[in-house]
Amino acid sequence: MRALTFLAHRFVAGDDISDAIDAVRELNADGLKVTLDNLGEDSHDKEHALAAAEENLTMLRRIAESGVDANISLKLSQLGMGFDDGLARDSLLRIVAEAERLKNFVRIDMEGSKFTQKTLDLFYALHDAHPGVGIVLQASLRRTEGDCRDAVARKVRVRLCKGAYKEPAEAAYPDKKDVDANYDRCAAILAGAPIPAMATHDDARIEAALKAFDAAGLVKADYELQMLYGIRGKRARELRALGHAVRIYVPYGTHWFPYFYRRIRERKENLLFIARNFFE
Numbered sequence: 204m205r206a207l208t209f210l211a212h213r214f215v216a217g218d219d220i221s222d223a224i225d226a227v228r229e230l231n232a233d234g235l236k237v238t239l240d241n242l243g244e245d246s247h248d249k250e251h252a253l254a255a256a257e258e259n260l261t262m263l264r265r266i267a268e269s270g271v272d273a274n275i276s277l278k279l280s281q282l283g284m285g286f287d288d289g290l291a292r293d294s295l296l297r298i299v300a301e302a303e304r305l306k307n308f309v310r311i312d313m314e315g316s317k318f319t320q321k322t323l324d325l326f327y328a329l330h331d332a333h334p335g336v337g338i339v340l341q342a343s344l345r346r347t348e349g350d351c352r353d354a355v356a357r358k359v360r361v362r363l364c365k366g367a368y369k370e371p372a373e374a375a376y377p378d379k380k381d382v383d384a385n386y387d388r389c390a391a392i393l394a395g396a397p398i399p400a401m402a403t404h405d406d407a408r409i410e411a412a413l414k415a416f417d418a419a420g421l422v423k424a425d426y427e428l429q430m431l432y433g434i435r436g437k438r439a440r441e442l443r444a445l446g447h448a449v450r451i452y453v454p455y456g457t458h459w460f461p462y463f464y465r466r467i468r469e470r471k472e473n474l475l476f477i478a479r480n481f482f483e
């Protein structure tokens with residue numbers, strides 16, 4: 204944990220894959236599954252995009268060698284989407300093929316709305332031939348209810364989150380209560396998709412999703428609850444103790460600032476936490 208400053212330490216597992224595997228081991232010991240993410244987004248040149256692809260391959264291999272319970276999450280802009288979509292597609296294919304070989308799973312994170320359609324197009328282009336890949340949909344976007352229906356029709360594994368990006372009102376609901384209502388609607392729709400993953404720290408959303416899943420006849424093995432590393436860890440363990448499958452999103456790496464900034468923006472109390480640590 205060399206470059207990582209104390210600021211990001213609460214939300215980021217460390218600088219490199221070895222730090223990350225240590226964090227996975229601790230979470231696994233508490234019965235929590237993990238999805239590992241090598242931090243980075245918006246690669247602007249081929250060299251960085253290819254290095255990111257290599258790191259994802261390394262992650263898959265280290266997970267297999269160490270025997271931990273983890274899959275991986277990645278961002279297509281880190282693989283070059285935006286400046287060379289073909290490069291991003293080729294790298295994604297290599298990563299998904301390696302995940303298949305190792306019997307693992309790749310989740311494509313969803314980024315800002317300028318990437319939504321491109322991300323879904325690339326995902327669907329390879330999904331039918333490679334079922335070991337899943338997508339993320341964001342309840343903040345107006346389009347998402349329709350995207351959830353498509354996902355059910357095409358038997359796609361979806362992680363549902365609220366959405367972490369600042370979006371224009373044409374694309375997204377400006378009001379939090381509309382985002383929450385859309386989250387509940389989308390969760391109920393996704394009860395029809397394979398292993399829906401509810402990614403939220405919001406108890407009311409979790410409760411609504413569990414109610415919808417129960418009404419649809421799902422049992423605990425049919426879905427996952429997901430949370431971010433460093434946020435509501437106690438609640439994650441309580442949910443696990445109730446028998447739910449809980450997966451923690453564990454980011455690592457030195458390009459932590461944009462991720463860290465989104466976490467701070469989401470919650471003012473985090474600024475106080477940082478200020479307190481700074482002065483201590």
Ligand SMILES: Cc1cc2nc3c(=O)[nH]c(=O)nc-3n(C[C@H](O)[C@H](O)[C@H](O)COP(=O)(O)OP(=O)(O)OC[C@H]3O[C@@H](n4cnc5c(N)ncnc54)[C@H](O)[C@@H]3O)c2cc1C
Pocket residue numbers: 311312313314339341362364365366367368402403404405406429430431434435451452465466467469470473
């Ligand atoms: C596993 C996982 C994967 C995700 N993947 C994506 C993705 O691919 N694309 C994307 O756009 N977004 C992603 N997100 C982020 C998500 O969109 C939200 O920005 C984030 O989860 C906060 O929303 P919330 O659902 O927790 O609800 P909120 O209404 O924001 O929060 C509910 C409660 O959770 C707690 N909480 C929430 N955020 C914080 C925080 N930062 N610090 C401390 N406490 C907090 C608080 O108690 C808060 O009252 C992911 C989230 C998770 C859990």
